Amino acid sequence: MNIDHQKKVLLTGGRAPVTLELARLFAHAGQEVYVADSFSSQLTKASNGVKEAFTVHSPVQHFTSFIADLLKIVQERQIDLILPTCEEVFYVAKGKSVLEKYCNVFCPDLTYLLKLHQKYEFIKLVAEKGLLAPxxxxxxxxxxxxxxxxxxxxxxxxxxxxxxxxxxxxxxxxxxxxxxxxxxxxxxxxxKISGQPICSYSVLLEGEIVAHTQYKVEFSAGNSAAIHFRHIEHSKIENWIRTFFDGEKVTGQFAFDFIETEKGEIFPLECNPRATSGVHLFAGRALPSSFLGEKRELLKPSLQTNRMIALAMLIYGWRNKGLWKWLKAMHQSKDVIWSWQDKKPFFYQFYSYIAMLKLSRTIRKSPLEATTFDIEWNGDDK
The missing domain is CATH 3.30.1490 (Dna Ligase; domain 1)
Structure with a gap:
C-alpha cells in the first residue's frame, strides 16, 4: 500500500479502549480517522483525534444494513482502509468482497477467521502445526x-x-x-492447564509479523479479561507464533491466550483474531505504519511498558493480587483512557459506562456480556 500521502482510516468498534488507542495513534501519525459502532455512546467519538463518528446497524441483528452503512461511509468519505477492532471483524470479513472493491480491509477472510475463533477448531489447527495443545x-x-x-x-x-x-x-x-x-x-x-496466563498480540501483513507484544495476566475483570498490561520479552511465545503462522499469507490482528506451566511448556487456550489490549503497549507513530503497509523491522513496545484500564482496576483489580500489589500497579501504570492532549474521552467514559449498564439491564445480560452482544459471532450465520 502506498503511504506517501495522508490516508483516511475507518475504525470499527468505537466503543473499545483499544479503538481509542488506535485512533490516537493514527491521528498522531497524520492520518484522518473515522470511527463506527452500533453502540451510540461509543467511547472513541469523544476523541479529538477522530474527524467523524458514525452509529451503524448491529451486524448481529442487521448484517445487510451494517455492510450498507460501512459502504456508504467508505464511498462518501473516500476511506482508504477499514480496520476492524472488536468481534464485528467477523461480519466485516463476511462482507469483505463488497467492501474491498472500494478500499483495503485489514482482516483475513471469514473462513480463516472462524478456524481461529471456534475453540475446538483452533485446538485442532494447533495440533496440525505440530505444537502442544491441551x-x-x-x-x-x-x-x-x-x-x-x-x-x-x-x-x-x-x-x-x-x-x-x-x-x-x-x-x-x-x-x-x-x-x-x-x-x-x-x-x-x-x-485444565495450571500455570501463568500470558496473552499475546500480533499484527500480520501478508504472513509477516510486523508488530508483536506479550504480557502476563495479573489483574483481570471476570475470569480472564486483563485490565493491566506490562510488556515482557518471551522468545518461546514469539517462536510459537512464527511456527503457527508459517506458510499462512494472512493479514490481520491476532491475539492468543497461553498458559506457561512450571516446566516452561507453552499451551494455547484460544485465539482472538482481532485487536486486544496489547495495542495499549505501543506508543508513538510506529504502529500505524504496520497497518498501512510500510516495511520495517519487527515493532515491539519498550520493555517494561505499563498500562492499565484505570476504571476497571478500581472496580476489579484490588480483588486479584492483594492491596499492596494493586496499589503498586496503580502507581506505576498509565491509564489507557487519560491523555493530556485528548482529555474528553476520560470524562466521557463514565457516561458511556452508565449507558452500557442501562443497556445490560434492558437486555438482561451482565455488563460484560452487554459490551459485545450486538457484535459478537456465536456461529450464527444470518
Missing amino acids: RSVFITSKEELPSAWEKIGEEAVLKPVFSRFGSHITFFDKTSIPKLNFPNGEYVVQK
Missing part, C-alpha cells in the same frame, strides 16, 4: 460429558466453542458431572 473433546450435549471426561482423565474445563472474556467457563472433575447443568450446544471439554 487435550480436548468436542461435545454437543450433557449426555456426552461422562465419556468426554474419561478421555481427559483429570480436572477439566467446559466452555462453549464461541465465547469471550472467559465467560460461561466451568471447571469440573468426575464427581461434579451430575451437578452440571447447561443447555445443549457446541462445547469443548479441555484438560
Whole structure:
C-alpha cells in the first residue's frame, strides 16, 4: 500500500479502549480517522483525534444494513482502509468482497477467521502445526460429558466453542458431572492447564509479523479479561507464533491466550483474531505504519511498558493480587483512557459506562456480556 500521502482510516468498534488507542495513534501519525459502532455512546467519538463518528446497524441483528452503512461511509468519505477492532471483524470479513472493491480491509477472510475463533477448531489447527495443545473433546450435549471426561482423565474445563472474556467457563472433575447443568450446544471439554496466563498480540501483513507484544495476566475483570498490561520479552511465545503462522499469507490482528506451566511448556487456550489490549503497549507513530503497509523491522513496545484500564482496576483489580500489589500497579501504570492532549474521552467514559449498564439491564445480560452482544459471532450465520 502506498503511504506517501495522508490516508483516511475507518475504525470499527468505537466503543473499545483499544479503538481509542488506535485512533490516537493514527491521528498522531497524520492520518484522518473515522470511527463506527452500533453502540451510540461509543467511547472513541469523544476523541479529538477522530474527524467523524458514525452509529451503524448491529451486524448481529442487521448484517445487510451494517455492510450498507460501512459502504456508504467508505464511498462518501473516500476511506482508504477499514480496520476492524472488536468481534464485528467477523461480519466485516463476511462482507469483505463488497467492501474491498472500494478500499483495503485489514482482516483475513471469514473462513480463516472462524478456524481461529471456534475453540475446538483452533485446538485442532494447533495440533496440525505440530505444537502442544491441551487435550480436548468436542461435545454437543450433557449426555456426552461422562465419556468426554474419561478421555481427559483429570480436572477439566467446559466452555462453549464461541465465547469471550472467559465467560460461561466451568471447571469440573468426575464427581461434579451430575451437578452440571447447561443447555445443549457446541462445547469443548479441555484438560485444565495450571500455570501463568500470558496473552499475546500480533499484527500480520501478508504472513509477516510486523508488530508483536506479550504480557502476563495479573489483574483481570471476570475470569480472564486483563485490565493491566506490562510488556515482557518471551522468545518461546514469539517462536510459537512464527511456527503457527508459517506458510499462512494472512493479514490481520491476532491475539492468543497461553498458559506457561512450571516446566516452561507453552499451551494455547484460544485465539482472538482481532485487536486486544496489547495495542495499549505501543506508543508513538510506529504502529500505524504496520497497518498501512510500510516495511520495517519487527515493532515491539519498550520493555517494561505499563498500562492499565484505570476504571476497571478500581472496580476489579484490588480483588486479584492483594492491596499492596494493586496499589503498586496503580502507581506505576498509565491509564489507557487519560491523555493530556485528548482529555474528553476520560470524562466521557463514565457516561458511556452508565449507558452500557442501562443497556445490560434492558437486555438482561451482565455488563460484560452487554459490551459485545450486538457484535459478537456465536456461529450464527444470518
